[in-house]
Amino acid sequence: MKKILLVTGIIFALGIIIFIPGKRMAREHVNLKTAVTDHPLLCTNCHLHMHKRSPFARFDQADYLSPLNLAVSNDGKLVYIAAQDGNALLVADVEKGKVIRKIPVGNKPHSVIVDKAGKNAYVSNQWSDNVFVINLDNYQITDTLLTGNGPAGLSLSSDEKSLYVVNSYSSDLTVIDLESGIEIKRLTTGNNPTGATLSPDGSDLYVTSRRADIAQYGEPLVSQLTVVNDKSKRIKTYLGMESAYLMENVAFTPAGDLAVVTLIRPKNMVPSIQVERGFMMTHGIGIIEQKENGRIIQLLTDEPNAYYPDPFDIVISPDGKRAFISNSGVNTITVVDIDSVKALIAESTPEMLKLWPDHLGISSRYVIKRISTGANPKGLALSPDGQTLYVAEHLEDRIAVISADNMETVKTIDLDGPGRITVTRKGRRLLNNAGRTFQTQYSCYTCHPDEHEDGLVYNMASKDMGRNITNTQSLRDISDTPPFKWNGKNQTVFKQDGMRFSTVLTRTEPFPYPDLDAISSYIMTGIKYPPNLGFNPAGKLTEAQRRGKTVFERTKDNLGNVIPENNRCITCHPSPYYTNLKQVDVKTLAASDDSILFDTPHLNNIYASPPYLHDGRASTLEEIWTIYGKEDKHGLVGDMTKNQLNDLIEYLKSLRSPDYDGKSTQIHEAALNH
Amino acid sequence: MRLRTILLASGIVFMILSGIFLVSCGKKPMDGMIIITEADNRAVSPDFVSGKLWRYIPESHLYAIDPENTQKAPESLTGNFFSACSPDISFDGKCMLFAAQKSKDEPWQIWEMDLSSRKVAQITTGNENSIDPAYLPGGQLVFSRTIANDSLKSGHSLFTCNTDGSNLKRITFNPHSYFASSVLKDGRVITIGRQIFPEEKTAAMMVLRPDGTKAELFRQNIDGMEFFSRGRETADGKIIFIESGKNTGNGRRLASISYNRPLHSLTNLTAGITGDFSSVFPIDTGKYLVTYRLSESENYSLFNFDAESKKLGDQLFKSSDKSIIEAVIVREHQKPRKLPSEVDKGVKTGLLFCQNIAVTGLSSPENVDSLVADRIELIGVDSLLGVVKVERDGSFYLKVNADMPFKIRTLDADGNTLNGPGSWIWLRPNERRGCTGCHEDQEMVPANRVALATKNLPVAVPVHISGIKEKQVELE
Structure with a gap:
């Protein structure tokens, strides 16, 4: 008995001895990681949810569906839903209020359309670079149409003999002859296009673009609407939308007198010194008059103290009276009275029309209702009779059914996704929601659409208001590439999104720790690169890429001289993420920059992140060296031939995620075997 | 025998502890009660510049009434004070701030009352008057205070401090007077500000962050109107308040503006109602508590008000010989956002x-x-x-x-x-x-x-x- 007591006592004493310094060490560790001193000391907060290869990570996974876009059958009885994360086309029976079919499709389906006869559905598989043709009588995949990179928006030609496919990653438009199933044309569009809609008279196809034209910081921001003549299948014109980007979708009034796009008007060139008075982001619509010398007019859908970020889809009622816009960042559908818009335009002088795009109060003239939805409303579709609006609640795994007349939600259709909300799913919702920004002016998603980056360079107003402009960085697959921020000052995502983030960016109460844990978890584990199908579809390098790899890894220059180790590409950019995780000086500081080192960026999928360098001064990868690297301080390139530089660029474009495991092929084959 | 004693003692201890637990964790003693400010109905005009007879109500007192039983005599809460007014309830519904003076010659100070025990604690001290307190998130409050011989020539400036009186900070620095503050859900202070130097100007409703940054106009008064009461934010995104002026026709009227578009959304909620209002407090969406009188010869009484129909509802309470000039409900309510501060005193x-x-x-x-x-x-x-x-x-x-x-x-x-x-x-x-x-x-x-x-x-x-x-x- 005594021995037992003695042993117990010793264990207890040892426990006490270990516990006190152990707790202190744990506190120091957590303080270091979170950059605060009061984050709860709970190991599971981080070690269960922050490591994508952790054996525990699978406990926080669930197979969500994530409906993105949808279409309604011609009789209005069925809704076809592209389930982005479910890799499926779901068929929901409106009356029964449930899913009746789940058809496996390709990787990350983006859009679905149905032909006039209601016989076929076309589904764009954004991460598979193809479109599936699905027979709606038997739900069999009858054809696979090859596309460009990242197929997104779809439209049939007016005679339904051709299919237009918007290639969102390669920024072009595929025209497919449906009889042969072969791509017959590839037309260049604006930067990062998504939506495509044919005008009511079938004459023109409008294609939106999300990213603005690449331009030097300070140059006017312009995003292009591409207009294609349906008959000739040729580009008719490009319409520049000034001071706007993230034009996701476009709709026409039934009479065809107006085309309306969703858009965001960013303030990236205005010092980010406050959120008040729309100093960071505003959101609205662009209106293109469909007549000779038709004007392009922009109007905001925000209000002076309330913002409605991330407008995604737009549909217009068959009577042309109302436009419905999904505001993904605030779980809202905005209803716009089209007649009021027309009246405002008619009575406005040219001076006023220049003023309205920056006027928050004018929306009271035409916004007639805000309808609340579930998490992250994306695609919209109206029933053929215009009575019912369907909303893809992207992060709710649900379809909202809204009475278009009463502008009230009538019911919801549960898509039968996982019932539980995992920590990472909660984090994804938070990242996509503006609720934690002052007056909901923007969400993380606004500057990081699709968890990537928006291609803009921002005046973050560090110290003084014109200094240290910075190029937005991608959030994709960054977990293994700490530290973060362009100067590497944030050792963890916790710190990046913590107190400082709220002080200088969101300017409202910081994320409560459970929310900060969730959003950090999502960023650390949940954001994948798309497969690099454009430049490295099968993991095998082309001849030019192989030559470029040799250049990338070379240790001697063309004259046989040894290249100093710190001036070799491979030294700072080693695989698998092509970063050595260190800060360096590559002599690209601008006069307006503080003297500081740069965090070595990772290079996977680097082709998708123009412009380049910390302040976005290089429009292309080539310009990093041909214009801004002539002193050979950012790697030795001065001895290279033009062909060698071309090869190096080809190789850089081929870099892709080390985690890419052919899943796209597996999903594709699974769908075809359906 | 010994076991029986132990069991008995344990039972008694358990019962006492249970009693304490039930008292401390059960229904809050004043949850749902209405706290009113009662004062003489003085037929004199308030001074909107100095705050006399407007924000400073001599011989006013706070009482608690039970809306379920208005026949019951009101409970006096501030009998030990010469004057007490401007109650504001904490977000958890457990405490109340108010402005009061102990005796006629003492300055007004800010006090906090524990609504369970009715104990009061003085928050502010000094020879200057402190009035119009409102809770801020994070254990702080904002209030108006005079500064003698202020080099900035201000009248009443806004200050913040912790609820124990520490961490006192001035947050407005211009020759204005600020009164009747409350806190918006977005975390900003909404207040009535008026330039007093070099000349007096019409008051405006201003908003600013609790650290005094980003002060801006929220609502400009028009046509000689004066803001008479605190602006209170409702659950459905309105700011409701009482305004008065020579153009109102029906005395002090109840009005609302939209939070989303405050400069261009004024709605007169009492257009068809004869008489005066002195205060408004939101109950639920579209339902308010108001203090109202039919004519100047009458005292203000407590009424329900329906904003949708714009109609005065039932009279809830009427004092026998005094006016009820303001009222608040004791209940837990939404805590505003706690805004981060960019202020750094190391920077000049x-x-x-x-x-x-x-x-x-x-x-x-x-x-x-x-x-x-x-x-x-x-x-x-x-x-x-x-x-x-x-x-x-x-x-x-x-x-x-x-x-x-x-x-x-x-x-x-x-x-x-x-x-x-x-x-x-x-x-x-x-x-x-x-x-x-x-x-x-x-x-x-x-x-x-x-x-x-x-x-x-x-x-x-x-x-x-x-x-x-x-x-x-x-x-x-």
Whole structure:
């Protein structure tokens, strides 16, 4: 008995001895990681949810569906839903209020359309670079149409003999002859296009673009609407939308007198010194008059103290009276009275029309209702009779059914996704929601659409208001590439999104720790690169890429001289993420920059992140060296031939995620075997 | 025997502890009660500048009434005070702030009452009057206080402090008087501000962050109207308040504005109602508590009010010989956002950026004509602070002493005044503030372009501060 007591006592004493310094060490560790001193000391907060290869990570996974876009059958009885994360086309029976079919499709389906006869559905598989043709009588995949990179928006030609496919990653438009199933044309569009809609008279196809034209910081921001003549299948014109980007979708009034796009008007060139008075982001619509010398007019859908970020889809009622816009960042559908818009335009002088795009109060003239939805409303579709609006609640795994007349939600259709909300799913919702920004002016998603980056360079107003402009960085697959921020000052995502983030960016109460844990978890584990199908579809390098790899890894220059180790590409950019995780000086500081080192960026999928360098001064990868690297301080390139530089660029474009495991092929084959 | 004793003792201890537990964790003793301020019905006009007979109500007292049983005699809460008014309930519904004076000759101070025990604690001290308290998130409060011989020539300034009185900070720094503050759900303080130097001006509803930064106009009074009560935010995004003036026709009226668009959404909720209102407090969406009287000869009583039908509801309570001038409900309610602060006392200046001085009123930003200012003049309380050349795109960028009021006047190239001077502005230490234009339409946002002024360092005003060695604050 005594021995037992003695042993117990010793264990207890040892426990006490270990516990006190152990707790202190744990506190120091957590303080270091979170950059605060009061984050709860709970190991599971981080070690269960922050490591994508952790054996525990699978406990926080669930197979969500994530409906993105949808279409309604011609009789209005069925809704076809592209389930982005479910890799499926779901068929929901409106009356029964449930899913009746789940058809496996390709990787990350983006859009679905149905032909006039209601016989076929076309589904764009954004991460598979193809479109599936699905027979709606038997739900069999009858054809696979090859596309460009990242197929997104779809439209049939007016005679339904051709299919237009918007290639969102390669920024072009595929025209497919449906009889042969072969791509017959590839037309260049604006930067990062998504939506495509044919005008009511079938004459023109409008294609939106999300990213603005690449331009030097300070140059006017312009995003292009591409207009294609349906008959000739040729580009008719490009319409520049000034001071706007993230034009996701476009709709026409039934009479065809107006085309309306969703858009965001960013303030990236205005010092980010406050959120008040729309100093960071505003959101609205662009209106293109469909007549000779038709004007392009922009109007905001925000209000002076309330913002409605991330407008995604737009549909217009068959009577042309109302436009419905999904505001993904605030779980809202905005209803716009089209007649009021027309009246405002008619009575406005040219001076006023220049003023309205920056006027928050004018929306009271035409916004007639805000309808609340579930998490992250994306695609919209109206029933053929215009009575019912369907909303893809992207992060709710649900379809909202809204009475278009009463502008009230009538019911919801549960898509039968996982019932539980995992920590990472909660984090994804938070990242996509503006609720934690002052007056909901923007969400993380606004500057990081699709968890990537928006291609803009921002005046973050560090110290003084014109200094240290910075190029937005991608959030994709960054977990293994700490530290973060362009100067590497944030050792963890916790710190990046913590107190400082709220002080200088969101300017409202910081994320409560459970929310900060969730959003950090999502960023650390949940954001994948798309497969690099454009430049490295099968993991095998082309001849030019192989030559470029040799250049990338070379240790001697063309004259046989040894290249100093710190001036070799491979030294700072080693695989698998092509970063050595260190800060360096590559002599690209601008006069307006503080003297500081740069965090070595990772290079996977680097082709998708123009412009380049910390302040976005290089429009292309080539310009990093041909214009801004002539002193050979950012790697030795001065001895290279033009062909060698071309090869190096080809190789850089081929870099892709080390985690890419052919899943796209597996999903594709699974769908075809359906 | 011993076991029985132990069991008995344990049972007694358990019962006592259970009793304590039930008392402390059960229904809050005053949850759902209405706290009213009762005072004599004085047929005199309140002084909106000094606050006398408006925010300072002599011999006023707080009482608790049970809305379920209004026949029951009200419970006096502040019998030990000479005057007590302006109650504000904590977000958890457990405590109440109020302004009170112990005796007729003592200054007004801010007090907090534990609504369970009715114990009071004095928060503010000193010889100055402190009134109109309102809870801030994070264990703080905001209130109005006079400052004797203030070099800034202010009347009542706004202060914040912890609920134990520590961490006292002044947050307004201009020659204005601020009264009747409350806190919006977005975390900002909404207050009634009036310029008092060099001349008195009409009051306006202002908003500012609790650290005193980003002060801006929320609602401009029109047609000689005066804001009479605190603005209270409702669950459905309205700010409701009482306003009075010679044009109201029916005395003090109940009005609302929308949070989303406060400058252009005024709704008179009592257009068809004869009589006066003195206060309003939101109950539920569209349902308010109001204090109302039919005529000046009557006392104010407590009523329900339906905002949708714009009709006065049942009379809830009437005092036999006094007026009920304000009322609040004791209940847990939504805590506003706790806003982060950019203020750094180690920095002695703030930065002010204007994108285009040519943007005024509804003018077009493109309309740069000969009337556009060539320079601006900064005017302090006692002296001119300097003249700064405006960039050719209309922008300017200033570094100004923190916590110092100044006005801006626009001048042409010959030094002639074009506009202004405008309203008093101040910047907090390390604050960085931006304006789209100069007295521009407040609903305008900046154009997305690089302003020439931001390509250079800020112009220091007054010039001598350019030599200040500033602490470097890392931002983004």
